[in-house]
Every structure is written in C-alpha cells, then in structure tokens.
Amino acid sequence: MIVDRLIQAIIEKQNPSCVGLDTALEYLPDSLLKGAGTPKRAAEAVFAFNQAVIDAVEDVVPAVKIQIAYYEELGYYGLKAFADTARYAKKKGLFVIADAKRNDIGATASRYARAFLSRTAIGGVKKAAFPADFLTVNGYLGSDGVRSFLDECEGRDRGIFVLVKTSNPSSGELQDLRLADGRTVCEAMGDMVSSWGGRRGKFGYTRVGAVVGATYPEEAKVLRGRMKSVFFLVPGYGAQGGSAETLKSCFDRRGLGAIVNSSRGILCAYRKTGGAFDEAARRAALEMKEDLLSAVGVPHA
Amino acid sequence: MIVDRLIQAIIEKQNPSCVGLDTALEYLPDSLLKGAGTPKRAAEAVFAFNQAVIDAVEDVVPAVKIQIAYYEELGYYGLKAFADTARYAKKKGLFVIADAKRNDIGATASRYARAFLSRTAIGGVKKAAFPADFLTVNGYLGSDGVRSFLDECEGRDRGIFVLVKTSNPSSGELQDLRLADGRTVCEAMGDMVSSWGGRRGKFGYTRVGAVVGATYPEEAKVLRGRMKSVFFLVPGYGAQGGSAETLKSCFDRRGLGAIVNSSRGILCAYRKTGGAFDEAARRAALEMKEDLLSAVGVPHA
Numbered sequence: 078m079i080v081d082r083l084i085q086a087i088i089e090k091q092n093p094s095c096v097g098l099d100t101a102l103e104y105l106p107d108s109l110l111k112g113a114g115t116p117k118r119a120a121e122a123v124f125a126f127n128q129a130v131i132d133a134v135e136d137v138v139p140a141v142k143i144q145i146a147y148y149e150e151l152g153y154y155g156l157k158a159f160a161d162t163a164r165y166a167k168k169k170g171l172f173v174i175a176d177a178k179r180n181d182i183g184a185t186a187s188r189y190a191r192a193f194l195s196r197t198a199i200g201g202v203k204k205a206a207f208p209a210d211f212l213t214v215n216g217y218l219g220s221d222g223v224r225s226f227l228d229e230c231e232g233r234d235r236g237i238f239v240l241v242k243t244s245n246p247s248s249g250e251l252q253d254l255r256l257a258d259g260r261t262v263c264e265a266m267g268d269m270v271s272s273w274g275g276r277r278g279k280f281g282y283t284r285v286g287a288v289v290g291a292t293y294p295e296e297a298k299v300l301r302g303r304m305k306s307v308f309f310l311v312p313g314y315g316a317q318g319g320s321a322e323t324l325k326s327c328f329d330r331r332g333l334g335a336i337v338n339s340s341r342g343i344l345c346a347y348r349k350t351g352g353a354f355d356e357a358a359r360r361a362a363l364e365m366k367e368d369l370l371s372a373v374g375v376p377h378a
Numbered sequence: 379m380i381v382d383r384l385i386q387a388i389i390e391k392q393n394p395s396c397v398g399l400d401t402a403l404e405y406l407p408d409s410l411l412k413g414a415g416t417p418k419r420a421a422e423a424v425f426a427f428n429q430a431v432i433d434a435v436e437d438v439v440p441a442v443k444i445q446i447a448y449y450e451e452l453g454y455y456g457l458k459a460f461a462d463t464a465r466y467a468k469k470k471g472l473f474v475i476a477d478a479k480r481n482d483i484g485a486t487a488s489r490y491a492r493a494f495l496s497r498t499a500i501g502g503v504k505k506a507a508f509p510a511d512f513l514t515v516n517g518y519l520g521s522d523g524v525r526s527f528l529d530e531c532e533g534r535d536r537g538i539f540v541l542v543k544t545s546n547p548s549s550g551e552l553q554d555l556r557l558a559d560g561r562t563v564c565e566a567m568g569d570m571v572s573s574w575g576g577r578r579g580k581f582g583y584t585r586v587g588a589v590v591g592a593t594y595p596e597e598a599k600v601l602r603g604r605m606k607s608v609f610f611l612v613p614g615y616g617a618q619g620g621s622a623e624t625l626k627s628c629f630d631r632r633g634l635g636a637i638v639n640s641s642r643g644i645l646c647a648y649r650k651t652g653g654a655f656d657e658a659a660r661r662a663a664l665e666m667k668e669d670l671l672s673a674v675g676v677p678h679a
Contacts, residue, residue, distance in 0.1 A: 218548065
C-alpha cells in the first residue's frame, strides 16, 4: 500500500522531507536561462534543471512535490515539462506528489483523477497524462467531489492529500471560523478527511492524507490528535517561516505521520552559497534532513 | 469594465447563458473520433469539435465556459487544445470563462493568475498561456490566496468567479455547516467574496463573481440577497437537474446578475435529436435561451 511504501522510504532514507520542484523560470541559473527564449525552450530548460536537482537529491529524499502552477504559466510546453519531470522522478525511484489542489463536481473530478492518478484511454492505448503517486485536492465540494480521487486511490494504489489547514497568512479567514458545534471549519474538514481514509496500512495511516501547514503549530497539534489515521503533507518550512520546532506537532510519537516540503530553500540555495545549483540543492536537502532529524526522531528500520 | 461588457453582451443577445465546452473525447461523433488515435490527434479532434460548436453558437451566446479537467486528461496536447479553443472563442468575440477552480498560497496563486488572466514573459516576449476573460477560483485559502487573481482582475480588466455554493449533491457537507455566528460556511465565503469585489460597474456588479449552483434555489435566494454586487456563474442547469424555475433566484429584479451554464445538454444534443452535432448544439443553445427567457426577463438594450 502506497502510504506504507512512502513511510518505508522515509525510514530507509532517515528523511521525512521532500523537495518541492516549484521551478519558476527565474530560479534557473544563467547557463540554463540563456537558451530559454521560447516557451518550448523555456520548458526544456526547466526540465533540465529539474533533472539535475533530482539526480542530486535522489538518494537523500524519498519524494518530490511538483507544483503545477509554475508549469502552467509556461503554457502547454510547461505541462510537458511537468509530465517529463514526474516520469523522470518515478524512474529514479522517487515518489511523486502532484501539487495541483484539484477540485470539482464528481463527473469532472473523475477527469482530474484520471489525469493525475490513472491513465486515459486514447485509440485503445492507456497512458498516464501526468503520472503521480499522490495528488493534492481541495475538499470544499464535499465527498462526491472527492469520490473519484478515492476510487483511483483504491483501484490503483495512489494517495491524495486534502487541504485542511494551509500554511498561508490568511488561511484562518475561513479555516479557523468556529462552527456552532464547537469545531473549526478546518477541524470539520479534517473529520471528513478522516472518514474518507478507508483501510489503514501497517503504520496505521490511510491513503487519504491532509495538507497541514508548518506555520500553525497549535492547530497542527489539535489536528494531529484528531486525525490519527491521516498522514500529513506539511508545507511552509523555510521560506514561509516554518521551522523544525514548529512542525514537530505534525508527527506522531514514533516520529512518523508526516512529510515536510521545502521548495525555494532547495532550488535557490545556490544563490546564497554560490557554486553549482545542483550541488547546492543537495547540500540544502541534507541540511534540511539534519534539521528535521534534530527535532523529530524518525525510527530506524 | 469586463462585467459591464459581459452584461451588455447578455442584453444584446438576450441570453444569460453560456455553452460549457466540457468536451470529453467520448462526446465526439464517430466522424471526428476515427482519426483520434493518439493524444495529439485526439486533442486536435477535440479542438475541431469545439470550433464547430463555437461557429454554431457564436451569435446565440455571449460566452463559453471551458472546463479544463477534460483537457488535462488528454495530457499536454489536451492543454494545447484548451488554449487553442480559448483563442478561437475570443477571436469570435465570445467571452471565455476558464473553469479551473485554481487555488493556492499567494506566491503560487500568482503563477495561476498569470497563466489564465495575464501573460508570461519568456525571452522578452509576453504571451498568454491560457487566455481567458474569467477564471473560476476556490477561496478555501482566504484573501491572500485570492489577492493575485484580484490584482490581475484590476490591472488587466479580468474577472473571477469564486466557489460559494456548488451544484453537486454533497456540496452541503462543508458549505452548509452552521457557524457560531449564525451564518453558514457558504454565506461566510460569500461575504468574503463581496468584500473582494472593489469598484462596481454601471450595472452594479464587480469583477469578483461567485459560483452558485442552479440545484439549490433556496440557498441561491439567500445568497442573492446577501451578495448584491456579486455576479453569479450558475452551473447545474440541465444534466445536473437545475431548471429555469429553480435558478430564477440567482437573478436580480431586472433579470440581470447571473449567467447560466449548460455543457452536456448542448455538446451531446445530437445524440438525442440526430443530425449534425453542431446544428444540434445550436438548436439546444436556442432552446436553453428560450427556456431561460420564459423564467427570467432580461431587459432590452
């Protein structure tokens, strides 16, 4: 089961973190940027950058998270770079989290589910449009908006992470509103996510995870206590202000139950340290691992 | 201002509806499907179908709504068909609503905003990745997640529709929850949407609209009363069960304030009526117009 395999990889690599490939064109070093004068070339340069980063961190992290907005702004060639990056990362044995926050009514959500978690049949051949292991999902539409994703999770052993408490400054405007029954909106969302989980794997977690920001440690603690079978994807470390100390509460007592993402801090590390971007990314990924391990003790195999 | 121009077009065409280009590959007639054996060919066939539908309805409807999930499942060639369709519809003088329900933290949302509502600079040339006039947005992340979209709305005279009360059966699971202050979650979302609107145009509406489903007439009535400056995009007519009678409450007393979408009912009309798909789509679009006008009196120019 996929969440077991992800946790196994976290234990083996002693690293509960992933590298976020939020590869903005302007993050690229001049050497790659100089040939990137058309959408096609720009997308190829982004893919080349991603390949080098993946090569540099493949033995350090268990997963990459690819943020699709950065590819969409390059147009359909950008989406090709997204698909190529996902395929390359999978070939290297990394789990791929497509961060796309998709959401729609059932009939439409089934198309998104197919695009990211399954395969589309065209001319009798089934092919994955954007091959991911996990997809981020926005649950505002309720259970029938999520059902298609759950079906692919079960049928094809994939996973999703549903937005519960996001890392941005204004997340509380809706998510922290108090309901008449005493829960907050994000707790109500968390309870729905728990109910969608299905079978628990050997570590006690299900295929249906939650996005819980590193920037709200108190809310994370409450949610961790409420959502015992739900694995967390934790954004907000580094550039957004979350630290190993603030995100400790996303983990369970064993030091499991969450994977932490860093994007700009890894991709743009070379600008602070100098040197080659891929080597700087590797050093930053190793530093992040050590930083997390100092606060969260991941069990050994 | 864009919402004024949209309303002007609704008045001129005496039609408060748009055609939803949710063009699933399997909706295509055999004549187009037979050459569609690869992702590239399939995407070209979808674009050809869309062109014919646009040609058939361009003098009937003021706008098309293109649902991106149906294009994503075809991979990046599908996204090319999405972009080509948006360009073609704009060239024909139709407003383009990109139905993508995008959402993310500010830094990332700015990339989505650029992709759909603005232009990306590559090699010193600015080009629209997916040129739309309006984009649907999910507001679960609160105001800083929406800010980038608002900036493009103001800077480039574009519009957004934020999900408030969706048309699907389970929309109430989160959206109808009662808050401690007496509002429902969707009313709270609606109040945020009202606060994001900015300047009102000559018809009293702002660039920041809301998605309110045709399938919940009572909630729509409450929201219409609360959100007086917010223009509604109304899905759920036809295939989803909404009727002209149930969606009347989305309109104001003048017969303005909303645009109603139908997708499958138009695209797949030929399967019920026989004949050419584009002619059947035109007839279905004209029937929808008459049906809406019988319940909602759109003012004359």
